[in-house]
Amino acid sequence: MSVQQKLGTQRLQRFFKFNLICFFGLIFNSLIVNLLFYKFEMNEYMAKLIAIICVTL
DSSP, rough: HHHHHHHHHHHHHHHHHHHHHHHHHHHHHHHHHIIOOOOOOOOHHHHHHHHHHHHHH
């Protein structure tokens, strides 16, 4: 395998890993917002702020 192909493979792996992490962050964010907003009847914007903080950490 040439150096160029190896770099391309590593870049593709990082791309998929980044997208996988973003996907799970989106899922967790949606779950937290829905839980706080519908179950605990929290203000929509506060629920979103808390979800963003939780997912970021």
